Amino acid sequence: MQNVKTGFGSIVKYLSTKKETDRRRIGLLVDGPNVLRKEFNVNLEEIRDVLKEYGNVKIGRVFLNQYASDKLVEAIENNGFEPIICSSDVDVRLAVEGMELVYNPTIDTIALVTRDADFKPLLSKANEHGKETIIFGVEPGFSTALRNSSDYVVILNNNQMNYYDEEEAENIKQKRFTST
Numbered sequence: 001m002q003n004v005k006t007g008f009g010s011i012v013k014y015l016s017t018k019k020e021t022d023r024r025r026i027g028l029l030v031d032g033p034n035v036l037r038k039e040f041n042v043n044l045e046e047i048r049d050v051l052k053e054y055g056n057v058k059i060g061r062v063f064l065n066q067y068a069s070d071k072l073v074e075a076i077e078n079n080g081f082e083p084i085i086c087s088s089d090v091d092v093r094l095a096v097e098g099m100e101l102v103y104n105p106t107i108d109t110i111a112l113v114t115r116d117a118d119f120k121p122l123l124s125k126a127n128e129h130g131k132e133t134i135i136f137g138v139e140p141g142f143s144t145a146l147r148n149s150s151d152y153v154v155i156l157n158n159n160q161m162n163y164y165d166e167e168e169a170e171n172i173k174q175k176r177f178t179s180t
Contacts, residue, residue, distance in 0.1 A: 024055025024109040024132065027101040030081070031114035032064040033090050035138045035156075036072065042113070042156055044079050047136055050154070050161065051111060054134075058107060063094045091118050098122040102129050109134060112150075117143035123150055136161075 028051060035042050044062070051057050060081040064072065068085065076083045086093045095118070101107045102125050110126045111134040112119055123133050123146065135150040137143070139157040147153050155162045 025107050026051055026055045026057045026109045026111055026134075027059040027104065027107040028057050028061070028081075028111045028113070029094055029098055029101070030060075030062040031090065031094055031112070031116055031119075032062050032068065032072075032076075034114050034116050036062070036064075040138050040156070041158070042138060044076070044081060044113075046161070047113060048080065051134075055109060059101065061097060063090045063097075065090050091116065095119065095122050099125065102126045102131055108132060111136065112146075113156075114138070114146070115141045115143060117145045120145045120149050127151070 028048070030036070030044065030047075036044075048057060048060065061084050062076045062081045063084045063086060064076075066085060066087050068083070073083045073085070084093065084097070094114075098110065098112070098119070099122065101110050102122075109132040110123075112123070113136040115138045120143070123135070126133050127149070132152075133150045134152040134154065135146050136154045136156055137146060139155055142155060153163065
């Protein structure tokens, strides 16, 4: 059995070893109705784990419409996210919350999980205000406009994650045009 250290001093010492410098403070917003569908098989736990490697997820919210099942809400909570149930347009509520993150000084990276081009203005405003942006885009139907508006792009397709590299995409385009 492992020894358990007790006392205020040992706890302060332990927590001080956990301080990490230069880690990004991330606000994660998930467009639930657009990406949490059986056909996409999006795994929120994996997304969170990927982001944890990069920084600290300070805010994690999943936006759902009023038709979301109790099981889905419970699963979201069990994964450490805050479910936001919207009685009106989910996209509007997510965009408003996203703008709050743009002006939040404790957040330096905004991550979105969506396929929807409606959030391009949010990404543009975040970039304009010096926030780093990460988009987890779901295929099929991932918006090219979103892909081109974000600092980092991760594509979710058939339960696999791939990153989008602009240079690699340009090379593929060049090969396509020169080989015809």
